[in-house]
Amino acid sequence: QPEGLVVPGQEKKVWRLVKSLNGLKQALKQWHEKFDHAMLTNRFKINECDKCVYVKNTDQGYVIVCLYVDDMLIIGSSQNMIKSTKQMLNKRFDMKDMGVADVTLGMKITKTSDGYALSQSHYIKKILDKYVKDDMNVTRTPVDISFYLSKNKGDEVSQLKYSQIIGSLMYLMNYTCFNIAYAVS
DSSP states (O other): OTTTTOTTOOOOOOOOOOSSSTTTHHHHHHHHHHHHHHHHHOOOEEEETTTTTTEEETTTTTEEEETTTTTEEEEEHHHHHHHHHHHHHHHSOOOOOOOSSETTTEEEEEEETTTEEEEHHHHHHHHHHHHOOOOOOOOOOSTTTTOOOOOOOOOOOOOOHHHHHHHHHHHHHHHHHHHGHHOOO
16 A cells, blocks of 8 residues: 555555556556557558557548557658547547657658658757767768777766767667668767
């Protein structure tokens, strides 16, 4: 029983939750099961490669819903498909429509004449502002091939900060900046 809510004479009993609470280990699993159920009952299919991508094909067109924790990106062949999906989700969940997506998961989405382009230039600038002060140099390749590793004789870098920098670079490498893979690795 939670502190402050112990029932006298029943201290050894536990409370059984009727529904999941935010912050509990099971909350994310419960949320995902509830979302899966909502999507499957509305004739969406779960993508086999990524279980957070839902697709619905009809005679009127298609719609794709990408779920990231509790954020969604909805893509469709027509405004009607997108609108009906939003209405269905709004009936089942408390949600807010943020309009047309321009940035998602650190990637800027730009509409071009050929379709859409993804860019992380603003994310790169944010990383540089956070971790690199004044010693930035422009180079044609992501790693100097004439450079040989030697023992570090400079200031120590904290393990946490080092891990954060490498993690930020790996995120870039995996999504839009494939050319830095060798240097990051």
